Every structure is written in structure tokens, then in C-alpha cells.
Amino acid sequence: MREIACYTSATFSYLDRARVWAESVRRFHPEWEIVLLLSDEAPAGFKFDPDQEAFDRIVHISELGIEDWRRWMFGHDIVELCTAVKGTMMDRLLTEGYQRVVYLDPDIALFAPLDEMLDMLERHSVVLTPHVTRAATLMHDIIDNEISSLQHGVYNLGFVAVNNTSAGREYGAWWRDRLMHFCHDDVPNGLFTDQRWCDLVPALFDNVGILRHSGYNVASWNLGHRPVTVTKEGDIFAGDDPLRFFHFTKVNTVGENMLERYSYGRTDVFELLRWYRERLKFHLADGLPTGWWAYGTFADGTPINKSRRLIWRNRSDARELFQDPYACGPGSFKEWCDEHGF
Numbered sequence: 001m002r003e004i005a006c007y008t009s010a011t012f013s014y015l016d017r018a019r020v021w022a023e024s025v026r027r028f029h030p031e032w033e034i035v036l037l038l039s040d041e042a043p044a045g046f047k048f049d050p051d052q053e054a055f056d057r058i059v060h061i062s063e064l065g066i067e068d069w070r071r072w073m074f075g076h077d078i079v080e081l082c083t084a085v086k087g088t089m090m091d092r093l094l095t096e097g098y099q100r101v102v103y104l105d106p107d108i109a110l111f112a113p114l115d116e117m118l119d120m121l122e123r124h125s126v127v128l129t130p131h132v133t134r135a136a137t138l139m140h141d142i143i144d145n146e147i148s149s150l151q152h153g154v155y156n157l158g159f160v161a162v163n164n165t166s167a168g169r170e171y172g173a174w175w176r177d178r179l180m181h182f183c184h185d186d187v188p189n190g191l192f193t194d195q196r197w198c199d200l201v202p203a204l205f206d207n208v209g210i211l212r213h214s215g216y217n218v219a220s221w222n223l224g225h226r227p228v229t230v231t232k233e234g235d236i237f238a239g240d241d242p243l244r245f246f247h248f249t250k251v252n253t254v255g256e257n258m259l260e261r262y263s264y265g266r267t268d269v270f271e272l273l274r275w276y277r278e279r280l281k282f283h284l285a286d287g288l289p290t291g292w293w294a295y296g297t298f299a300d301g302t303p304i305n306k307s308r309r310l311i312w313r314n315r316s317d318a319r320e321l322f323q324d325p326y327a328c329g330p331g332s333f334k335e336w337c338d339e340h341g342f
Contacts, residue, residue, distance in 0.1 A: 116213050
């Protein structure tokens with residue numbers, strides 16, 4: 001068996017983050033194979049040389065063996081898609097024979113080796129981390145964290161690790177299948193991409209480990225439970241535990257507001273944020289158009305709105321009528337949507 005594969009899922013718009021992610025994983029786990037799952041195409045004139053990147057492998061969505069992958073992909077927005085392919089990629093890596101498979105979101109950075117996770121994988125088939133690890137005492141904390149967990153999922157699927165056991169492979173295949181059909185941001189109907197599905201995992205599979213170490217999956221929303229402190233010696237803690245990795249979700253928008261809300265006047269976490277922004281600047285994808293996603297527009301460059309993706313997803317008659325949902329011109333799905341006011 002091969003040893004450990006660590007992968008992430010992204011588009012070119014997150015290339016700077018994926019580069020920081022790979023850099024940090026390589027620093028603390030140089031023995032791991034680092035894999036980028038890419039659901040995008042490079043724009044004209046953008047120079048992207050895989051041989052010059054820090055990833056050991058880059059796998060394109062077209063290589064995953066998804067039937068009619070472009071038609072399937074059209075029913076997902078960018079977040080849903082990058083999440084939906086995570087299960088297929090995990091199942092593939094387990095099938096390829098890796099002894100352990102670790103998924104980490106591209107906007108995560110490691111600050112120490114993940115030894116506790118590796119120890120748990122020796123005894124467990126799947127390892128998950130909960131969003132919150134202690135009961136809230138303030139009303140806004142209950143709403144932002146506990147009620148949000150009930151709505152969006154108990155476990156933070158920015159991280160999941162699987163052991164290549166029979167139960168681990170069963171989980172990988174199950175997660176693949178659920179995400180292929182139901183990886184949707186539809187909270188009123190009980191779905192939030194991949195996270196709500198994994199609420200079921202401890203009930204469905206054997207030897208599931210819940211890693212409650214406060215240094216894993218530290219993020220803006222749980223910072224009030226895991227305050228970040230930096231010692232004079234440079235050691236970083238999250239609550240009572242050493243920081244292992246930080247999830248820099250939307251740090252340039254609402255994420256920074258959440259950091260300010262839950263830092264309660266402590267400033268150490270903003271040292272991490274300053275460092276992260278410096279690394280993003282260093283790894284900037286030069287020449288990439290702002291907001292680029294090759295599959296975000298029709299063939300003529302018109303943005304694909306959410307309603308048209310939902311129509312494609314939910315209406316079998318539309319899928320039967322049109323072979324290529326991205327096409328434009330007479331007889332196209334786009335023309336049909338225009339005519340019907342969608």
C-alpha cells in the first residue's frame with residue numbers, strides 16, 4: 001500500500017490559497033503525497049505550469065470518471081461543485097491503494113504536524129472534527145454556533161481523514177454516491193453540501209473517531225471557544241491545545257467580521273491573518289481574471305445564474321431537450337431560458 005495522500009478541491013480562483021495550503025502541508029508532512037483536484041480550465045493567456053507547482057499531482061474533474069460530467073456539473077454552483085467531487089476523489093484515492101487519505105479545504109493552513117489525527121487513524125476508519133466542542137453560554141454564540149451546526153452540519157467537512165479499511169472504503173463509496181446526487185446548498189430541505197450528510201456517519205459506520213482537540217479546524221466561528229494565543233517563544237495555542245491548523249474561510253469578507261466578533265479584543269489571531277495574507281500575496285496567480293471560473297458562464301460569456309442551474313438540476317424535460325447546457329444560439333438551453341424568462 002502507498003502511505004498517505006492529502007488532497008484539496010479548488011478552482012483557479014483559489015489557486016493562491018491552494019498554494020499556501022500545499023506549502024504548509026509540505027512543511028509539516030513532507031512524506032505525504034499532495035494532490036490538487038481542479039474543477040476549472042485556465043483562461044486564455046494565463047500561464048499555469050503544473051511542473052512548477054508544489055502539488056505532486058493535479059487531477060482534473062474530467063479524469064474522475066463521472067458520467068456526462070459536464071452536464072452533471074452544470075447543476076452545481078462553484079461551491080457545490082468543488083464539494084461534490086470530494087467524495088469521488090476520496091473513493092478514487094482509496095481504490096488506488098493509499099493507506100490513509102486526508103482531505104483539507106484549500107483555505108486551510110497547517111501550523112504543526114497532525115500527530116493526533118494520525119494516531120486516531122491507527123484505531124479508527126474515519127476521523128471527523130466537530131464545529132463546536134463545548135456548550136455555548138451566550139445567546140449569540142448559541143445562535144451562531146449551536147443552531148448553525150443544527151442547520152449546516154455538526155462536523156466541519158473542511159477536514160476529514162479515512163483509513164483504508166473495509167469501513168473506511170464503505171464510507172468513501174457512500175460519501176461519493178451521496179455527493180454525486182445531493183451535494184446542494186439547500187438548508188430548508190436539510191442539505192448543506194457535504195456537511196449534513198456526515199451527521200449520519202457515526203451512526204452508519206464502525207470505528208468513527210471524533211477528534212475534539214481544539215487545535216484542529218480553528219476558524220472564525222469557533223474562535224470564542226478556542227482563543228488563539230501566541231507565546232513569547234512563538235508557540236501558538238487554540239484554547240488549551242496547540243494550534244494544528246486554521247481555517248481561513250472568507251477572511252477578506254464576512255470571515256474577518258466573525259474574527260473580530262469572537263476574538264473578544266484579543267489580537268493574536270490577527271497575527272495569523274496578517275501572515276496568511278502575506279502568503280496569499282506571495283502566491284498570487286498573476287494574470288488570472290477576477291472571479292474567474294471557466295464553468296461559470298455560457299459559451300458566449302454570459303454568467304449562469306443560480307435559477308438556471310436549478311432548472312437544469314430539477315427538470316428532467318430540460319435535460320432531455322438539450323445535450324450541451326453551456327451552448328448558445330438557436331435551439332440552446334440558454335435561448336430556451338431567455339424565452340421563458342428564467
